[in-house]
Amino acid sequence: MGTYDVIIIGSGPGGYVSAIRCAQLGMKTAIVEKYNTLGGTCLNVGCIPSKALLDSSEHFFNAKHTFKEHGIDLQELTANMEQMIQRKNDVVSQTCSGVKFLMDKNKIDVHYGLGSFVDKQTVLVSAADGSKTTLTAKNIVIATGSKPNFFPGMEPDKKRIITSTEALNMKEIPKKMLVIGAGVIGLELGSVFSRLGSEIEVIEFAATLLPTMDGTIGKEFSKILKKEGFKFQMEHRVQNVVNKGKSVVVTALNKKEETVTFEADYCLVAVGRKAYTEGLNLANAGLTANNRGQVEVNENLQTAVPTIFAIGDVVRGAMLAHKAEEEGVFVAEFLAGQKPHINYNLIPGVVYTWPEVAAVGKTEEEIKAMGIEYKVGSFPIKALGRARASMDTAGLIKIIADKKTDEVLGVHMIAPRAADLIMEAVVAMEYRASAEDIVRICHPHPTYSEAMKEAAMAATDNRAMHI
Numbered sequence: 412m413g414t415y416d417v418i419i420i421g422s423g424p425g426g427y428v429s430a431i432r433c434a435q436l437g438m439k440t441a442i443v444e445k446y447n448t449l450g451g452t453c454l455n456v457g458c459i460p461s462k463a464l465l466d467s468s469e470h471f472f473n474a475k476h477t478f479k480e481h482g483i484d485l486q487e488l489t490a491n492m493e494q495m496i497q498r499k500n501d502v503v504s505q506t507c508s509g510v511k512f513l514m515d516k517n518k519i520d521v522h523y524g525l526g527s528f529v530d531k532q533t534v535l536v537s538a539a540d541g542s543k544t545t546l547t548a549k550n551i552v553i554a555t556g557s558k559p560n561f562f563p564g565m566e567p568d569k570k571r572i573i574t575s576t577e578a579l580n581m582k583e584i585p586k587k588m589l590v591i592g593a594g595v596i597g598l599e600l601g602s603v604f605s606r607l608g609s610e611i612e613v614i615e616f617a618a619t620l621l622p623t624m625d626g627t628i629g630k631e632f633s634k635i636l637k638k639e640g641f642k643f644q645m646e647h648r649v650q651n652v653v654n655k656g657k658s659v660v661v662t663a664l665n666k667k668e669e670t671v672t673f674e675a676d677y678c679l680v681a682v683g684r685k686a687y688t689e690g691l692n693l694a695n696a697g698l699t700a701n702n703r704g705q706v707e708v709n710e711n712l713q714t715a716v717p718t719i720f721a722i723g724d725v726v727r728g729a730m731l732a733h734k735a736e737e738e739g740v741f742v743a744e745f746l747a748g749q750k751p752h753i754n755y756n757l758i759p760g761v762v763y764t765w766p767e768v769a770a771v772g773k774t775e776e777e778i779k780a781m782g783i784e785y786k787v788g789s790f791p792i793k794a795l796g797r798a799r800a801s802m803d804t805a806g807l808i809k810i811i812a813d814k815k816t817d818e819v820l821g822v823h824m825i826a827p828r829a830a831d832l833i834m835e836a837v838v839a840m841e842y843r844a845s846a847e848d849i850v851r852i853c854h855p856h857p858t859y860s861e862a863m864k865e866a867a868m869a870a871t872d873n874r875a876m877h878i
């Protein structure tokens with residue numbers, strides 16, 4: 412039996428980062444992971460492999476469509492799916508080994524096997540070989556993450572009706588792929604296959620794509636993706652998905668309540684993810700999951716049992732790796748008697764398409780609903796010299812500021828390298844900057860970041876210079 416200060420169940424970005432911070436703060440720490448690689452969804456079947464394939468497919472797309480204009484002529488070009496997947500697997504395995512290295516470096520005990528509660532302070536680890544180990548700790552952190560969600564009628568068979576996990580391991584480039592859900596996964600993985608030559612048709616329940624983001628972004632981004640070849644069927648309610656052997660057929664109701672069908676060789680179901688607590692035996696610790704499958708926590712991330720914490724995708728809030736990491740650090744520092752803080756309003760969201768989409772703070776719709784008087788400054792990416800040089804002219808940056816105080820309330824962008832550009836907005840907003848504060852910061856020329864300054868000028872008093 413092992414005795415610890417903290418046991419963390421789940422080794423995703425929430426769990427492994429929490430383990431490192433606990434160890435840094437002097438706690439004897441163990442981590443339990445049911446699979447034989449560490450890193451969770453993010454490293455194995457999420458953030459890292461999807462970005463690896465997004466990068467490979469973007470190179471292919473550029474070689475096919477933009478190199479010629481840059482003066483680079485290619486004779487023959489083919490996408491080698493097997494090699495793309497192999498490179499992605501290598502990236503994943505290097506990154507996962509990196510987590511094991513960090514566990515060893517920080518003297519964190521790793522126990523491979525399914526973790527389940529015996530009682531409030533005891534976890535049973537059941538390994539794949541049938542062996543069982545019992546661990547006890549003063550504190551336990553549930554970091555068991557999430558799994559793909561689906562609704563009745565669209566159950567993935569993992570052959571032709573697939574989730575993101577199978578889409579990241581395709582053996583062939585589909586001729587046509589239907590995507591249910593115009594959210595982050597649908598658009599990122601749809602982009603991978605669209606760039607490689609697949610026809611992508613997205614079937615979405617809502618009226619705009621990326622429905623939780625600012626309305627301007629959804630509208631603008633729809634135009635960009637349509638130019639790239641995406642087809643969108645908005646306001647369609649999927650009824651069922653059937654594998655017909657060599658094809659898959661999706662039946663949906665359109666907004667006139669008519670039944671329509673779509674056919675393709677694959678259908679990617681990307682309608683969200685659900686918290687994962689199966690096998691944990693929460694009841695043995697006196698806990699239950701709520702009706703969304705989540706473990707409920709208070710502002711200190713404590714469950715109904717104050718010595719048991721929960722973090723990341725298994726609790727409320729954005730299902731993002733960096734949010735899980737912040738919560739992991741929060742719990743460690745709270746246990747060490749510190750006073751940690753997370754600003755949930757300033758967790759940036761990024762969609763790693765090209766151009767990238769990124770946002771932080773409130774959307775215009777949210778600000779309107781809150782009754783705040785606001786002003787908006789926008790700047791189109793095409794007006795930047797840097798964008799013309801790189802031929803990345805699509806997109807815009809939109810800054811929303813308080814009409815009276817000029818404080819920046821939300822920043823929304825579609826831009827080359829938006830994933831990195833958004834950090835200027837996050838830092839500015841963390842320090843409660845006004846739009847004019849951003850205007851008065853010297854931005855290097857020529858860079859995409861100049862669009863941030865110009866949008867801030869537009870928001871301050873409509874004085875953008877380059878439009």
Ligand code: FAD
Nearest residue numbers: 421423425445451452453457458526556723724730731732
């Ligand atoms: P997870 O990463 O899900 O880890 C939970 C771990 O717990 C898993 O390893 C699981 O095996 C283990 N576990 C579960 N139950 C038990 C048990 N009983 N015993 C032992 N172990 C257990 N987010 C971003 O921020 N950026 C991105 O670019 C991004 N891209 C994504 C792309 C895809 C295709 C997907 C699916 C997700 C993506 N996400 C991205 C979301 C991100 O992966 C999650 O938000 C993040 O992994 C959540 O971290 P977590 O630690 O809460 O849980």
Ligand code: NAI
Nearest residue numbers: 592593594595596597615616649681682683684730761762
């Ligand atoms: P999502 O919540 O982003 O999008 C799901 C979409 O499906 C929504 O637009 C929704 O309206 C639509 N939908 C729901 N039911 C439907 C139905 N019956 N018919 C048609 N459309 C329907 O979820 P997604 O894309 O599956 O991603 C899951 C999670 O993973 C997200 O919360 C996201 O935060 C995370 N993720 C993050 C990434 C990133 O940060 N770059 C990348 C990939 C995933």
